[in-house]
Amino acid sequence: MYCGFDYGTSNCAMGVFENDEPQLIPLEAGKAFLPSALYAFSRDFITEGVAKSIQDDAARREYIESRKAILTRAQRVRREEDYQADDQVVFYGREAFSEYYDYPDEGYFIKSPKSFLGGSGLRTEHIRFFEDIVTLMMLKVKRAVEAKTGIPLTQTVIGRPVNFQGIDAEASNKQALEILSVAAKRVGFLDVEFLFEPIAAGMDFERRLDKDQTVLVVDIGGGTTDCAMVRMGPSYRDKLDRTADFLAHTGERVGGNDLDIQLAGKEFMPLFGMGAPLKTGLPMPTQLFWNAVTTNDVTAQAVFNSLETKKQIEELRLDSKTPSLLDRFAYLREHKHNFHLVRNSEEAKINLSDSNETLISLEYIEKSLSKTLSRDQLDSAITPPLEKMMQLMSSAIEEAGETPDVIYITGGSAKSPIIQKQIRERIGDIPVLDGDHFGSVASGLTVWAQRIFS
Incomplete structure (x- = not known):
């Protein structure tokens, strides 16, 4: 089977x-x-x-x-x-x-x-x-x-x-x-x-097309964003060799996890001392805080969990005007709560897809500790990775040499109204259709498996 x-x-x-x-x-x-x-x-x-x-x-x-x-x-x-x-x-x-x-x-x-x-x-x-x-x-x-x-x-x-x-x-x-x-x-x-993966997502979408179209498929996954310009429709879907139908594809290691990390770094890490004033007047080093939340990087995690980082936090505590924040950071590191914090960031991102504000409890760090986040804060925090995603879409269209008839977006983070708004503003007046944010890739892979193995 x-x-x-x-x-x-x-x-x-x-x-x-x-x-x-x-x-x-x-x-x-x-x-x-x-x-x-x-x-x-x-x-x-x-x-x-x-x-x-x-x-x-x-x-x-x-x-x-x-x-x-x-x-x-x-x-x-x-x-x-x-x-x-x-x-x-x-x-x-x-x-x-x-x-x-x-x-x-x-x-x-x-x-x-x-x-x-x-x-x-x-x-x-x-x-x-x-x-x-x-x-x-x-x-x-x-x-x-x-x-x-x-x-x-x-x-x-x-x-x-x-x-x-x-x-x-x-x-x-x-x-x-x-x-x-x-x-x-x-x-x-x-x-x-x-x-x-973007081609698989496109195959799931293609099953429902009743006319031929050129489609920009955008798959914003957890770890990567992948785009493909594909000719689709009744004239194409039964072909086993689709090489000529795939006009362009782009992809980079920037996805939903990067949005979570950016939000965690910019909105949660100040609660742990990032940006806090030092007695010396020098700026607080930021890299150790970013290492904490960059949970998709083996090197960053190794450095964060190292004895050197523990000593650095202890030294910063002595120099800080707000040592209690560094105590909080030391507690997060000692008890390995950094993955939990990034998970909270992901939950906030999901919540802000349906509301303009969300309250995130951080009581596992400290009693009564919480953070209220708004959609505007999310919008500001995720600007760098979002810009990369937009560039990938533009590059796929440019490489194909033609304008898509429709943009089909899928992947968990694609549900965000911030991302959909950016697509409409940056790519132009092109219909944007939602796929099954979690299931379209698996469905398309199943379609292809049926064609090559049955």
């Missing part, structure tokens, strides 16, 4: 064909998407989970040999912490967030692992660890769908951004696709194909 698999930066979704239509399968709490987050009581349990899941004997032996030291540590943690063989030690999606909120500094939490797959400078052990994270998350989704459908899944089309990273894109893409391919094979997919 074949499926379309949107292994997304923010959410995962999977579709299968039923009754001649792509159907997204509920993955958690009746919802057809699973947040791309994982929490483990020990990071070694992630590798242990992969070792237990590999079905092929030879492949499992080879894998165990390559992870021998890690698996030995996992067994030691089990003995020391008295974890039994059937205890749940790894959590996914909303459960992962819940466990992280309850025990932020006791386990290992990762959100949006897809953001890291194309990172430059990753050592072999890093790449292997990301393979393990992706494998477990893919396995969670695949098993949920197989349990619902009762049919083993052996073929898949997985969505991919145009570029996983902006720097050395070719090497980045190769590395990320290899990680995804290894993980997909380990969970039992025999045939794995990849399709650009």
Whole structure:
């Protein structure tokens, strides 16, 4: 059986064909998407989970040999912490967030692992660890769908951004696709194909077109924004070779996560001392505050969690006219609440799609601490990444050499009225249509899987 698999930066979704239509399968709490987050009581349990899941004997032996030291540590943690063989030690999606909120500094939490797959400078052990994270998350989704459908899944089309990273894109893409391919094979997919995510979103849209049009498809995902200019409609949709129909595509590593990070940095970090006055009259250094909220950057997180940053915060506290703010920042760092803070920023962004103001509670940091945010504050905070998104859209149109008949936007952040307003103002008087913000890519991938595997 074949499926379309949107292994997304923010959410995962999977579709299968039923009754001649792509159907997204509920993955958690009746919802057809699973947040791309994982929490483990020990990071070694992630590798242990992969070792237990590999079905092929030879492949499992080879894998165990390559992870021998890690698996030995996992067994030691089990003995020391008295974890039994059937205890749940790894959590996914909303459960992962819940466990992280309850025990932020006791386990290992990762959100949006897809953001890291194309990172430059990753050592072999890093790449292997990301393979393990992706494998477990893919396995969670695949098993949920197989349990619902009762049919083993052996073929898949997985969505991919145009570029996983902006720097050395070719090497980045190769590395990320290899990680995804290894993980997909380990969970039992025999045939794995990849399709650009904006093209997949366009294929979902194309099913409903009753006339030929040139469409600018804009997919604003959690980690990337991808655009494609595509000829679509009844004359095109049954073709297997669509190469000539794709007029242009652009993509960059700027997405919904960057909007969350900008909002967290500019509106939440002042509560922790960013911009606060120093006794010396010198400006407060800002990089350590930005490192805290740049949760999609391995290097930034390593620096933030380093002993050097701890000492820097202690020194700044002595120099600060408002030391209580630096105490608050030290508490956030010590208890690993920075991911929670960026999640609050994401929640604020979502809330401000439907209202002009939202109140965010930060009581997990300090009793009665909260922040009221307005849509205008969001608009101001996200200007830099939003400008990059607009440039990608303009570049796709320029590269294609023609004006689109319609703009089709999808992806979680595309729901924001701020983004839609910018598109209308910057691109021109062109109809802007909304897609299924969370499901259109998975549906389009399922459509393509049906065409190439059936």
